[in-house]
Amino acid sequence: MSEADVIDLDGRRRGPGDGARCGAPTTTGRPCRNRAGPTGYCRVHEPDPGDEPPHDPGPAPDAPDPDVAPGDEPRAIARHGPRGVRGHPARGSRGRPGATPATPRSSREAVERFDRIAPPGRPAGARAGRARAPWRGQAATAPPTDAPTDAPPTPLAPTPVAPGADGRADAGDAQDASAWDANDASAWAAGDAGSWSEAASEALAFLRRRLTGDYAVDPLGFDRELTEQVMLPLARPLYRDWWRVRALGVDRVPPAGEAALVVANHAGTLPFDAIMTKVALHDEHPDQRHLRELAADLALRTPVLGHLARKFGDTLAHDDDAEWMLRRGDVVGVWPEGFKGVGKRYRDRYKLQRFGRGGFVQVALRTGAPIVPTAIVGSEEIYPMIGDVRVLARLLGTPYFPVTWTFPWLGPLGLIPLPSRWIIEFGEPIDTSAYGPEAADDAMLVFELTDRVRDTIQQMLYRNLMGRRSVFL
Template identity: 45%
Template sequence: MTKGVLGNDPFQRGAAPRTDDAREDKAAKKKAPASKNAKGAKDSAGKSAKSGGKARGAKASAKAAQSPKPPKAGKGRSTDTKPAVTAPKTPAVAVHKFEARANGRGATSESPPKHEERTAKAPHTTREAQAAGKRGTPPPSRGADASPQASRDVSGTPTGKPGHGAPSSRTLAPAHPGDEPALLREPAAPHPSASGSPPSRPQVFAEEVHAVRPEERTVDRAMTEALAADAAEAAAKTAVDELLPGRPGQDRSIERVLATELVAELAESAVRQVLDDGHGIASERDLATLVATQVAEATAGVAVDEVLDRQATAPEERALSTAEDGDAHDLDEDEEEVWTADAWQRDPDSVPVNPPEEALDEDEGEEEEVWTADAWQRDPDSVSPNGSQAADDLAEGVERGEQDGVHISVSVIAGAVPTNVEPEVELPDESHDELPPSRRIPLSLVTDDAPVRRDEPEQGASAFAGTEEAAQPQGFAGRAAGMFSLAREIAGQALASEGLGRAVGAMHGLMEAVRTGLGTGGGSRLDDYGKDAGLVENLQPVLDFLYEQYWRVSVEGVDHVPRGAAILVANHSGALPYDGLVMSQVLQRERPDLREARWLVEDQVFHAPMLGTLFNRLGAVRASPENALRLLDEHRPLVVFPEGYQGASKPFAERYRLKRFGRGGFVKLALRTGAPIVPVAIVGAEETSPLLGRLPGGFLGFPSLPLTAPGPLPAKWTIRFGEPLTMEGLPPESADDLGEVQRLTEQTREAIQSMLQALLRERRSVFAG
């Protein structure tokens, strides 16, 4: 997970170099948040979402944070968007404030009140009030303390504010897991700042840097919050469980979950409140746990009421949610399941939420996996380039989620908590940063190292273990259900994955190739030579794989191939003639300016069932003067293997030793048409399908059947193109001069042989290259 975070964080990539100037510029800093802000909001959302069981708590807090003052949140949100578009200074400040606030709450709190808002605002407030009352802090206080921080930041004390707000916000930024969306949106942000002030990005980095110092504290805080969240959850669960059975109603499970979440959220927000006011970390933990538990128990009743209420009032929502609820929860599912389902379903909606990779939850690797998957899946959406919408999206996403009735909780905030937990978050990890997005995406699903790392911060948290256990009693049924939904999730993700899609495409192509070979392929895009463009297209994934990853074809001197008609003379090698196919791929990839190349294969291949058909469809043309002339007339590069069948059937011991070059047919061809001859040396094909022996193959029209490896071996291919031999000064009639033909044949042969030897000398390993 952490890995993912570091690797994905675009900020960090740029951070190191830019920090200094960034730090110096305060004004700029103010603006930075603006740009970041969208990001921050987003990923906090993502994070929160990710953080699984804990996240729920985080969510709750988020809810608490925002719901009490919808106006404020709204403002924050709107500002988020605005600065991107128009925004001069002020909005930026506002945004910053907002962000600070959000972060201050443990970076957890930005999440809009998901279901609370969805359902009933009034009850919610009441609950809030209650919670607040318990805590002894008025609901608005949260906002209040956030704003001081914000103002502080604004006022230009950007550096190492140990205060909750600043540090957490800072940590938040670097921690952003995969900020692709944010990154992409960034373009919008620069506009405002374009007016003289430095671009917003550097500032972000500056903040990050400062954040490093108070990091420990932040981490602690985050951990505490996490702990509290767990405690709250556990407590909430118990309380709700106790309460619910007494009530009438059919759908206990859903309600239970909802209620539990509500309670947990409330409890967590309370904890956060306490924490914000508190001081000593060590004591905070106990305190937090305590508070969480108490609040949870106290609010359970209210929550249950509300949930029931809500269920009653919003039947349609229920309907919507049933599907997913149904699978997610049989009576005793634990949070994880809830989360899984929830996350899953939210995916499509929550465009804004950024990839929350670092679910730091302390729970299970599974959760993280889920989340990662989730995030990953969401990525494509969030990449959408419209920066200004980021914030809006966030809000909308949340609301959408609410409308669906599906998601119980919210995604936004919790992320920060986890972030803080990660000690490594701040360390720039260049190696990871370099991972291209394409690499990142596919299976980050299983992150092995994440749990390990997480352990470190958790060690101190004994209470944590306790809470975990509290959740355990759910029993095997719950576990099983959880595993099932998890498995389903993973399967779903896998199916949607790019890699698997490619694999399926490749399989499809291979199947089609087999069908073509069998003679039932059909095919409707054939040219006169029998090449089936459709088949080649379908096989392209396979060819790409072979070319790029399996054989790692490296090409030298391809520029020697002249435009127009040209005869590429290569050594034939290997028991199965892959070389023609590879040559055509080389030319197609490296020299798209040339016309499509064809290669000539010996008659025997065409007499062979399946192989002949398949090769023909892939672009092989039977070697005959008529075909060669016609192809050259079409100004195509023509690949010929003058060794012919002899070349492809030499024993492994004689590999790369050129056989007789036929009767010089290619030279005659060149002389008649004036097409230059380009010698080509191919190394690697011999080892790809070494000829181990021969079987009598007369019944198939072959002199012998090659006995070779069952499939192509992963030898590294190197293809070198030599200087072309031009036919200038040689009249077409000299094609009848056998001496001249012989001379040119020998010249070509020697050029190829010497290139082969050079390549073989340079080659250190057959498979590694």
């Protein structure tokens, strides 16, 4: 943050709107209590000036309103959608919460709204609807002319990757499925009738290698063969059939050999979102990249899961390990919310928790790796956690003991996750190399970047929430 910004901020504080509060809904659900500036909003929630993003390097975190195009559907969204959700309050409306009857009082209400919202005039066909929906239009299919010309560069503006994403989004599930089949062909689990004996002999060779220890692991314990031949095939049915994950913007993750730090929201009581992101990156990325995740020590301490996590490419969430992998050119995944995110109540769904202490930003700055903000929608609904038995959690040494609608009431049946429909969107990478490695010691910059990543993910979450027809369909 430059000094000019700070002065500017002070100037606005003493500005004409003195005494007035901003009132825009915040991620905590309460109206923003910052002092409002001349535009009627505080500096955080102020609409984009439209000329220059506040930070020079990288694109602005804020998405432009998806409803700028004067179509029917966007307007419907504009009427129903809460303002915080769309990135920023509608330009020029200057409405306070309550000024518009449809504005929700809290973001929880906002989320509930998203669950229901179906823009009017939308065709019944899900695929066509997807393609025509404004959020989709922005995310993947909108030609550049649709975007407001004076808008800042946005994470969602069509980029060179758009054509690929375009095709995928339009073709829908059929094409996705064929892509999967192509992947499966190389796996020994291929179900193709003609090649079963080949598959069986591959399976035998695999078994022989495992039995004689004839395989290589990397220094952190990543066992590529085990991941590709056991873990991914096991997770794929969940990815494909149970949660029907749609991965958007996978091409924004750099090609093989280039480092990136994927930062995502964490939810769902059990960290299935981490596994699904891993599958998404491997199966949908052109280079079949492996996501190396940073895990909590509790996970690595747990019997069985601990060493399996290592073999599937995870390691301890420690600066040294993250740096080592980034310098090698790996894609590293981090869930900065940690247990605060994965163990939050259902009523807090899609509200990002505190983003750690910004350690991931420091690592990215030191290594110059771009940060890819990633929003996962759907993971919150797999185990709606309505309660937390603190006593049991303390007894078991876990950070929380979840009570859901089905667990522990139904016993092991309660462990079956609900089949919500997921969207994993990889956002526009935020470049960190421009700051230089010494910027990692600049605490203000680290805070600022952390907030920016967090905001970006929150906006992506809201946008994708708005886009979904229902939680399960």
